[in-house]
Amino acid sequence: MVGIRRLAQHLDISIGTVSRALNGRPDVNAETRRRVLEAALELGYAPNQAGRSLRKGSTGVVGFMMQSGSEITGDGDTFFMSVFDGVQAVFARHNLDLVVLLCSSREDPDAYLRRTVARGFADALIISATRKQDPRIDFLAERHIPFIALGRSQSDVDHPWIDLDFEGLARIGIDRLVAQGHRDIAIAAPADDANLGHIFVETAQNTLATHGLPLPPHRLLRSPPNEAGGYAMAQKIVAMSDRPTAILLVNETTAIGFYRGLHDAGLAPGRDIAIIGFRESPQAKFLSPPLTCFRLDLHALGEALAEALLATMPAYKEQYPLGTVRRIWPMELVEGLSDREE
Amino acid sequence: MVGIRRLAQHLDISIGTVSRALNGRPDVNAETRRRVLEAALELGYAPNQAGRSLRKGSTGVVGFMMQSGSEITGDGDTFFMSVFDGVQAVFARHNLDLVVLLCSSREDPDAYLRRTVARGFADALIISATRKQDPRIDFLAERHIPFIALGRSQSDVDHPWIDLDFEGLARIGIDRLVAQGHRDIAIAAPADDANLGHIFVETAQNTLATHGLPLPPHRLLRSPPNEAGGYAMAQKIVAMSDRPTAILLVNETTAIGFYRGLHDAGLAPGRDIAIIGFRESPQAKFLSPPLTCFRLDLHALGEALAEALLATMPAYKEQYPLGTVRRIWPMELVEGLSDREE
Numbered sequence: 001m002v003g004i005r006r007l008a009q010h011l012d013i014s015i016g017t018v019s020r021a022l023n024g025r026p027d028v029n030a031e032t033r034r035r036v037l038e039a040a041l042e043l044g045y046a047p048n049q050a051g052r053s054l055r056k057g058s059t060g061v062v063g064f065m066m067q068s069g070s071e072i073t074g075d076g077d078t079f080f081m082s083v084f085d086g087v088q089a090v091f092a093r094h095n096l097d098l099v100v101l102l103c104s105s106r107e108d109p110d111a112y113l114r115r116t117v118a119r120g121f122a123d124a125l126i127i128s129a130t131r132k133q134d135p136r137i138d139f140l141a142e143r144h145i146p147f148i149a150l151g152r153s154q155s156d157v158d159h160p161w162i163d164l165d166f167e168g169l170a171r172i173g174i175d176r177l178v179a180q181g182h183r184d185i186a187i188a189a190p191a192d193d194a195n196l197g198h199i200f201v202e203t204a205q206n207t208l209a210t211h212g213l214p215l216p217p218h219r220l221l222r223s224p225p226n227e228a229g230g231y232a233m234a235q236k237i238v239a240m241s242d243r244p245t246a247i248l249l250v251n252e253t254t255a256i257g258f259y260r261g262l263h264d265a266g267l268a269p270g271r272d273i274a275i276i277g278f279r280e281s282p283q284a285k286f287l288s289p290p291l292t293c294f295r296l297d298l299h300a301l302g303e304a305l306a307e308a309l310l311a312t313m314p315a316y317k318e319q320y321p322l323g324t325v326r327r328i329w330p331m332e333l334v335e336g337l338s339d340r341e342e
Numbered sequence: 343m344v345g346i347r348r349l350a351q352h353l354d355i356s357i358g359t360v361s362r363a364l365n366g367r368p369d370v371n372a373e374t375r376r377r378v379l380e381a382a383l384e385l386g387y388a389p390n391q392a393g394r395s396l397r398k399g400s401t402g403v404v405g406f407m408m409q410s411g412s413e414i415t416g417d418g419d420t421f422f423m424s425v426f427d428g429v430q431a432v433f434a435r436h437n438l439d440l441v442v443l444l445c446s447s448r449e450d451p452d453a454y455l456r457r458t459v460a461r462g463f464a465d466a467l468i469i470s471a472t473r474k475q476d477p478r479i480d481f482l483a484e485r486h487i488p489f490i491a492l493g494r495s496q497s498d499v500d501h502p503w504i505d506l507d508f509e510g511l512a513r514i515g516i517d518r519l520v521a522q523g524h525r526d527i528a529i530a531a532p533a534d535d536a537n538l539g540h541i542f543v544e545t546a547q548n549t550l551a552t553h554g555l556p557l558p559p560h561r562l563l564r565s566p567p568n569e570a571g572g573y574a575m576a577q578k579i580v581a582m583s584d585r586p587t588a589i590l591l592v593n594e595t596t597a598i599g600f601y602r603g604l605h606d607a608g609l610a611p612g613r614d615i616a617i618i619g620f621r622e623s624p625q626a627k628f629l630s631p632p633l634t635c636f637r638l639d640l641h642a643l644g645e646a647l648a649e650a651l652l653a654t655m656p657a658y659k660e661q662y663p664l665g666t667v668r669r670i671w672p673m674e675l676v677e678g679l680s681d682r683e684e
Contacts (some may be wrong), residue, residue, distance in 0.1 A: 022364075039610065040379055046499045061461055068427055072559070081419050085410055088446045091635040097461065099405070100442035104430045119403055153609050245363030253624070262629040282569050282595070 013037050019058065041094075055333055062091065063122035065101040065113060065136075067129045078281045079252070079298065080128070083150070086096020086302020087126070091149065094316065096123075110135045117143065124313050126150060130161075134195060146312040148305055148325070152196045160308045160325040162301065163196075166250075169294055170203035172333055173248040173276045176292075178211045180339065183275060186219045186244035188233060200250055205340060219244060223254060230254030237273065246274035246339065252281040255291055272341040290336035301329055346384025353381050361400060404433065404651065405464035407443040407455065407478075409471045421594070421624045421640065422470070425446035425492070428644020429468070436658065440463075452477045459485065466655055468492060468647055472503075474538060488654040490647055492668070494538045502650045502667040504643065505538075508592075511636055512545035514675055515590040515618045518634075520553045524616060528561045528586035530575060530596060561586060565596060572596030579615065588616035588681065594623040597633055616681040621673075625672055640645065643671055 002297065004022075008015040013032070013296065018102030021028045021036035028036075064087065066080055088098050099122065103112040107127070113136045116122075118228075124147070125138055130151035140147045141157035149161040170187075177185050187204050205215045221236065223229030237243055249255055253275040259269055269275050270289050277284060277293035284291045308325035310316035346364075350357040355374070363378035370378075390638070406429065408422055422442075430440050433525045441464065445454040455478045458464075465488070469478055472493035482489045483499035491503040513531075519527050529546050532539030547557045563578065565571035575596065579585055579604065591597055597619040601611055611617050612631050619626060619635035626633045650667035652658035 037379060037382055057460060059463065061463060068423055068430070077419055077423050081410055084444055085446065088444065089448075092446070092449075097458065098444055100444060101439055102426050102430065104427065104434070107430075107434075110447060116439065117399060119463075121401065121403060121441075121461075190364075192620060227628055231628065255630045256625055259632060263630050283598055286569055286573070288605050301398045320674070 005277075007036070007039055011035060012034040016058075016242075018189045022273035024223050039250045046287070059121055059123050060095060061097050061099055061122045062087075062124045062126065062306075063116065064100055065103060065109075065116070066129060067109065068102045068104055071238075078283065079279070083302040083305070085302075086299040087306040088302075089299070090303050090306035090310070094310070101125075110139070113139060117145065124309055126309060129321075130196075146308070146309060146314075148309040148312070150305060152199075154196070158324060160312060160324065161245040161310065162305055162327045162329055164296065165331050166197075167203040167329045169250075169278070169331055170200050170248070171207050172294075174207040174211075175203055176333070177246045177248065177274060177276065177339065178208075180246075180274065183213060183244040184244045185213070185215075186221055186237070186245070186247040187215065188247065188249045188251065189220045190250045197250075204248065221247075225251040226253050228258035230257030230259075231261040232257075234258045234265070238262070238265040238267065243273065247276075249275065249277045250286060252277065252279040252293075254278075255281075255287065255293070256283055257290075259287055269338040270340050272321075276339050280334050287338075289338055291337035292339045293334055294331035295334045296329065304329070348376070349381055353377060354561075358400075359555040375554065380521070384438065401463055401465050401648070402437060403439050403464045404429075404466045404468065404648075405441050405443045406468040407445060407451075407458070407460065407470060409451065410444045410446055420625065422639065425641035425644040425647070428646075429648040430644070431641070432645050432648035432652070436652070452481070454482060459487065461639065466651055468651060472535060472538075472542075473536060481598040488651065488656075490651040490654070492647060493536075494541075496538070498656040500666060502654060504647055504650065504667065504669045504671055506544070506638065507673050508539075508542040508669045509545040509670075510591075511588070511620070511673055512542050513549050514523045514636075516546055516549040516553075519588045519590065519616060520550075520555070522588075524585045524587070525555060526561070526584075527555070527557075528563055528579070529557065530589065530591045530593065531562045531564050532567070539592075546590065562663055563589075567593040568595050569599035572601075573603040574598030576607070578599045580604070580607040580609065582635070588618075591617065591619045594619065594621040594626060594635075596620075597623075597629065597635070598625055601629055601633075611680040612682050618681050622676050629680075631680055634678035634681045635676055636673035637676045638671065638673045 004018055006013055008018045013019065017028060017032060018036050023307055059256055062319055064084065071166050084098060091098055101116055103109050124255040125140065125145060125147040127147060128150040130149050130153040132154050134153040134155040137155040137157055139161060147159065149159060150306065152163045175186065183195060187201065188200055221233050223233040226241065262269055262272065267273065277291040280293045280295045307320050310324055311320040311322035311325065346357055347359055350360045353360065359370060359374060360378050363375045367471050406426065426440060433440055443458055445451050466491040467482065469488060469489060470492040472491050472495040474496050476495040476497045479491065479495055479497040479499055479501060483501060489501065491501060494503055494505045516527065529543065531543055563575050565575040591600065604611055604614065609615065619633045622635045622637045626635055649662050650664055653662040653664035653667065
């Protein structure tokens with residue numbers, strides 16, 4: 001049995017034409033289709049359904065792989081939906097459709113990706129929730145499947161990526177809290193394995209050090225990245241005999257639960273503990289007192305992801321001569337009242 | 343040119359075998375593949391790529407079409423992610439993958455669906471955001487594509503659907519407010535065209551009538567179904583010279599903005615206006631005072647959708663002998679403090 005490549009070589013016509021002929025596309029003339037079918041018969045053609053679509057860029061579909069499950073998204077998502085909107089705005093120019101590939105939290109992301117690729121319905125992929133070592137990156141590179149990662153990883157195959165400015169967030173947040181007189185600052189730690197989360201902690205630690213301040217282990221607080229996690233973290237702080245005077249959060253949904261946890265203990269954000277939150281989520285905008293946090297243009301981030309991905313796809317790279325995009329996405333501080341005593 | 347059906351008739355073998363032969367699947371023997379390719383050549387085979395996958399159930403992928411865009415989801419989503427989780431739990435039993443088809447709010451959902459079907463990468467579809475008249479339902483029925491609707495519609499092709507119990511919500515909410523002594527109750531109106539939203543308003547109106555109470559037009563408040571919409575609705579009420587004493591909301595994200603809108607005007611939920619909210623969303627759980635609202639098991643809803651869909655798919659219907667499922671999904675009142683004066 002031979003694959004499409006040998007079939008094309010044998011016929012001395014392009015793989016694309018052979019593929020179109022086998023799929024009965026109207027833009028292949030009858031004579032060519034006849035020749036292709038004859039050769040397929042003669043040589044014992046057996047295509048790899050999966051690899052074919054992904055490599056040839058013929059499906060018109062791009063997949064965005066994200067993790068689902070309450071441990072990850074807090075029973076919802078207020079981040080990716082806006083990113084998708086930006087990705088779609090770019091894809092709409094090219095009649096490409098975005099589909100979201102939901103990897104359940106109960107499933108191994110590497111196995112999920114391999115299966116998805118075998119399904120063969122996408123021309124290219126955007127992956128998210130990158131890990132420190134991420135076998136998906138090596139897998140996609142080996143298969144020559146165009147992809148971009150939302151998030152950094154130590155797995156590096158000269159692939160494009162865009163990641164949030166976790167360093168900037170740690171630096172700006174710590175500097176601001178120190179300038180307001182805080183000397184005992186806690187940090188909500190991200191899961192170490194996700195998106196190079198250690199970068200955030202290291203930068204926070206280094207920034208504290210420039211002010212002559214330590215980050216002792218009991219000031220590095222861990223919780224699930226969701227509302228309930230934030231509530232539990234607040235309870236932990238409320239129960240401390242030596243509370244920190246300030247905290248820097250690194251997940252947007254934790255702020256919601258953190259506020260309520262303080263409130264239930266009769267403490268107020270700002271007055272009793274200064275809070276700088278992560279992202280100005282739709283819900284964060286409606287917290288009282290307003291949360292000091294970081295604004296980020298998710299729609300523009302989605303557009304940038306889409307354009308950087310198109311820059312790696314044979315059919316589009318000339319229109320998007322961006323090379324291999326590797327970009328730290330900026331976040332802008334929004335002053336609220338959660339880190340002030342008024 | 344002939345399609346796969348005539349090819350199969352000509353060969354007197356099943357469409358499934360012909361399809362597998364043309365796709366080079368290993369489970370077709372070489373002799374059969376040779377016969378199929380010969381006949382394809384002879385008859386001038388030209389398959390409909392799209393229809394083929396969707397009708398034959400061969401892709402292993404089920405699409406869930408949802409609308410994106412801030413006008414619809416409020417820059418995020420806390421509803422569908424949990425439903426997806428339930429759908430995936432059922433599909434995992436059968437090695438089926440769920441992909442999410444995001445129809446941008448800038449796009450016509452009917453055109454989007456037609457294009458998606460033409461892409462041909464899904465065996466079956468779940469559609470949401472149904473409209474009073476929904477051409478997608480007729481389209482899918484005409485194409486014999488297995489599907490289920492999350493939401494009711496007047497378009498009826500004897501298809502399966504599951505919808506939330508909007509009647510129950512209106513009845514229980516109004517009865518409760520009236521029992522607490524309210525005589526001037528406002529209703530947040532859903533968009534009339536979505537999910538038969540008029541059912542909610544009619545039931546509220548009828549329930550008020552059983553208590554001898556009217557629903558005058560200025561007590562039917564409209565807003566975009568998101569946080570900002572809830573904020574605007576609160577501002578509208580605050581500015582009224584004759585405020586209603588209670589309100590029944592029908593969108594979960596509006597509660598967040600509605601609370602903040604009251605707060606900014608120095609009014610308190612419960613004390614100044616009684617609120618019964620829609621769904622107990624992850625954020626609603628952390629509102630102060632706790633929101634009286636309705637709990638609904640989204641994971642179980644997702645499982646029910648998946649099973650009802652499988653009941654319509656040739657490959658699975660024997661395992662799921664459910665017939666055509668048409669089901670109103672129950673919601674359970676969760677007592678908070680937002681509709682009490684304490």
